Amino acid sequence: MSRYWNEMNYPQPTKSELKRNAKMTAQKAADKGQTLHPIIIKSSRIATSWWGKAWCDNLERYADYDTRLPRGRRYVKTGAVVDLQIKKGKIQARVQGTRKTPYKVEIRISPLSEKQIGEITQKCGARVETLDKLVNGDFPKELKDVFLEEGGLFPKPREISFSCSCPDWAVMCKHVAAVLYGVGARLDEDPLLFFSLRGIDTNRFVDVVISNRVEAMLQNVDKPSERIIQDTKIADLFGVL
8 A cells, every 4th residue: 555655656557558448448348238428538628618617627726636636637638537427416437547447436516505506596597598508608707707606506625525446545536636627528518417416407497597587578578678769769860751
């Protein structure tokens, strides 16, 4: 065990070794009829969507994670996260390491309170016009800040707990860090998984957001718009008698 802690003596797996082991794991799973959900990074960036990038940026804001995140980036970019599944309040994954059998990682995210969900739903309903805009992150900057601020949707370190089957006793091992980055990449594919992860019923959330938006529009249906040009102004504008 002490050898594991001595970074000078403990050889880190090369990219080729990680890729080879990951390929073997995928083949074994296929032979057994199992379906894996690997994280595949196709560019220099781990995430490209607003939700994915915001998730990764949020992780990097915290000094608690500084020492382990760099290795996590290396692992996820190499394809070491051979399976990652997001469920309500939980992330389950398998990460390839030195040995042929991948390590098992579980990360739990504390659920939001009903009060928090209600406040965020109300703010979204007032500022998000369509579901497409919500998914694409195409909404006002002030609303984006609401998600990232204290009490927002993105989790703080105290709301994240994790475990890994590897022998590293550090607060956060590189396998956990790789999975956390992998979540950012997964949100590129399906941003709504983020709401499930935080314990929000996606269908209910969307229904409330859209219905709130419709109600706000209906409240103004009988109010004359300032953009409507009155008959007298039309006459003045075009010289019509």
